[in-house]
Amino acid sequence: MEEFVIQTENLTKDYSSWFRKTPNPALKDLTIAIPKGCIFGFLGPNGAGKTTTIKILMGLIRPTGGTASVLGKPYDDVEIKNRIGFLPDSPAFTPSLSAQEFLDVCARLLKIPGNVRKQRVAEVLEIVRMSPHTKSKIGTFSRGMLQRIGIAQAILNRPDLLILDEPLLGLDPYGRQEFKEIILGQKHDFRASVFFSSHILSDVEEICDSISILNKGRLLCAGPISRLLAGGGNGLTVEIHNCDEAVKELMTSADNVKKTGASDWELSFAQKTPELAAKLDALGAHGGETVKVRQTNDDLETFFFRKIEEDNAIKS
Ligand SMILES: Nc1ncnc2c1ncn2[C@@H]1O[C@H](COP(=O)(O)OP(=O)(O)OP(=O)(O)O)[C@@H](O)[C@H]1O
Ligand SMILES: [Mg+2]
Structure with a gap:
């Protein structure tokens, strides 16, 4: 066979x-x-x-x-x-x-x-x-x-x-x-x-x-x-349960906001910047909120460009 x-x-x-x-x-x-x-x-x-x-x-x-x-x-x-x-x-x-x-x-x-x-x-x-x-x-x-x-x-x-x-x-x-x-x-x-x-x-x-x-x-x-594609992305997905003023502020800087439940949101950020990390740290310390952060996988197109650009950079 x-x-x-x-x-x-x-x-x-x-x-x-x-x-x-x-x-x-x-x-x-x-x-x-x-x-x-x-x-x-x-x-x-x-x-x-x-x-x-x-x-x-x-x-x-x-x-x-x-x-x-x-x-x-x-x-x-x-x-x-x-x-x-x-x-x-x-x-x-x-x-x-x-x-x-x-x-x-x-x-x-x-x-x-x-x-x-x-x-x-x-x-x-x-x-x-x-x-x-x-x-x-x-x-x-x-x-x-x-x-x-x-x-x-x-x-x-x-x-x-x-x-x-x-x-x-x-x-x-x-x-x-x-x-x-x-x-x-x-x-x-x-x-x-x-x-x-x-x-x-x-x-x-x-x-x-x-x-x-x-x-x-x-x-x-x-x-x-x-x-x-697993785990190779530069972005972050943030799941929020219950929204207060601090979360609202985070929402304004998200690249995409999706309402996933009565008081649940999913925020997408294309880039994991130091400012975003600081905001998320602050949110974690805020109390009363459930904030879950996970790294976003690349889609194939992003992965493809990254691989080709990395390879071209080595050779040039
Ligand atoms: N008959 C040929 N004689 C000389 N060089 C050739 C010949 N056929 C292809 N090549 C060269 O071989 C390389 C690879 O070409 P190929 O056609 O395999 O690429 P490809 O990945 O199919 O590209 P595309 O996405 O444009 O279809 C290119 O540099 C091309 O110029
Ligand atoms: Mg071809």
């Missing part, structure tokens, strides 16, 4: 060409292991090396060094291809075909038997909310509609592993919501594992179990989101 659906060790890629004196190091010693059943977000700024990694995993380019296995087999093993659903960063479609015709061709290439092909194509068109456009030519589709067709072809074969390069690109808020439902559905209904790159960090935070962050070809961190 495969414990990890993707495993890489010191995976490295230098792009070299005849006009370059020195090769362009796109990926440096990437070592990651993605557990079976996981929804994994692969993050990093433009040029970080995400597409390069995905192309290696799909056997489209060869690494300069290191090893990679997918579904327990070497990345270039042809037998695993039918168990992977893949959405490339710039998918190519045939504009003269209708959505149904295009997906039928994909289904034939995936060797989906004739007796279930039509039904499966209709099923995925329904999942990506493109049923009304079944007979429309792909050449007439918008960016987001094309992306939906790309996602549809990736799930045609009910794959064990989905590898998606920026699947949220071009989708409107409805499309993004539907995509999240599709991914969670693939995980729960077909026990699929999902590995996808994205710049939409709020969506990644919502559906991913684990993430990794790449910067300039190097891995900065990887692991379950809950573990990475």
